[in-house]
Amino acid sequence: MSSPTAAVAAPITAASAIPKAQFDWRPLALLGALMLLALPAIGSPSSWLTLTVAGLAMGLIIFVIASGLTLVFGLMDVLNFGHGVFIALGAFVATTVMGGLADWAGESGAAQLASVAAACLAAMVVAGAVGWAFERVIVRPVYGLHLKQILITMGGMIVGEEVIKVLWGPQQIALPLPSVLRGSWLIEGIGSGASIEKYRVLAAAIGLLVFALLLWTLNRTKVGLLIRAGVQDREMVESLGYRIRRLFVGVFVTGSALAGLGGVLWGLYQQNVTPQIGAQVNVLIFIVIIIGGLGSTLGCFVGALLVGLMANYTGFLAPKVALFSNIGLMVAILLWRPQGLYPVTNR
């Protein structure tokens, strides 16, 4: 085909002249409404603030874990029930790295933070590498076969847990917070003073950083555009000349690495790890990605915050229904929006 002969139109006009689609604020408003409704129910502003920060931190850790899973499902329609093994792996790698660096870190706050950073990095590298092998050996043979995906990825997680038991032992291992992250900041002037745990602030900051990086990648880079396009229509992405399999492997490895990072954060949050830690979190992350809308990063973010807040509020207000609360939340949201908070078009 020859090149066009004439430049007919003027350059693209300013964005201000172009109508913009309205952003759907209602799911975010739901988040705000939940927080506001919890305030009179809890009564004490200081307890409310403590619970809210704890809930947001928990939600952001869950988001870090679940963000990769929602993209894996959205991009390749793969139901990976083995995602939990990367969480457990990350947490156990952290016990080894932080245990090994404990003497070196000593009482130095900076060195302790460096040991946490090293644990996060090592967990991401190991979980990402195992994720690559997991995709090649376990997931690749069952593309397009949902039932087999569920069975084989659950089987992969069971095998993974057993391997972890062989390497680290079957018992619970302590993962104590370094002294620099222990304790709380007391915020005066709110009721009797609100207590904000230092570690939760750090976990929330890491979660927000991951969210910002994911949003930037998905919205500002061509790889991100390809991922978003692939979530909507894989076939068309291939018809444009892109190898979506390679893209998927990249997303799978990144998702596994993020699950490893989430495993470190969750392990430090619980301050101990067991080989079953991944299976325990699995239920929560599936609730989150279903609430959010399969394949939606923003939906996953809002869903994770809702789950974190709900778990903390109900744990305080009605501990007996805390376990049910997130299932109830999922049911209510799916009755409102059956495709999730931010459904991905074409799915």
Added chain:
Amino acid sequence: MSQPLLELSAVQTHIGAYHILHGVDFCVPEGQVTMLLGRNGAGKTTTLRTIMGLWPASAGELRFQGRSIKGLATPEIADLGIAYVPESMGIFSDLTVKDNMLLAARRARRADELDTQRLAWIFGLFPALKKFWLFPAGKLSGGQKQMLAVARAIIEPRALILIDEPSKGLAPSIIRNLIEAFHELKRQRTTILLVEQNFAVAQALGDQVAVMDNGRVVHRGTMAELAEDEVMQQRLLGLSLGAHQ
């Protein structure tokens, strides 16, 4: 007739247990518009998807620019310079018009790397795309989506464009707009294989024609010959040209 750019010989395609194409033979000459006509279920869409490698041919041969493309993966076929506009249009609804175009321009990493002269030419063909440049593609009308689908296929020079029923469900004014755009592509000597149910569109655009029925090509020739022969139209397509004028 020009040298064939694309040649299909005895192509058969199975989709699961179903045998859809039973030996398709036709060729697409370079620089011309070849119409692929036929009743619903004749195998036109399956033929385009088989050329793109989306459904692999189970037998026969497909040659593009003289080399076999049978068994190649879809991205490899696209890399050879074949663009595909599916019947569903394949628009990425959650992405903006700009992002849809950026994805189709494989050499550009950012919007400012798009070929501005070519983009201006496309805006000349489809002014609505300029107006809604930053608008989510899913919010466009059906006609605008079709324009975007065609624009994506021509944002970079392609050797061959496969287009599946572009006029389907569109208002007459939009169809006229599309026909004008296709005429401009013809003037640029773009090679197009166009599946169409609307005989008036086919008559307006086609140089060559292949008519399919039950997974086979039952007629090949020039579009002008078919347009003049109402008996043949009735026999091949079950229609009379008069009913479409």
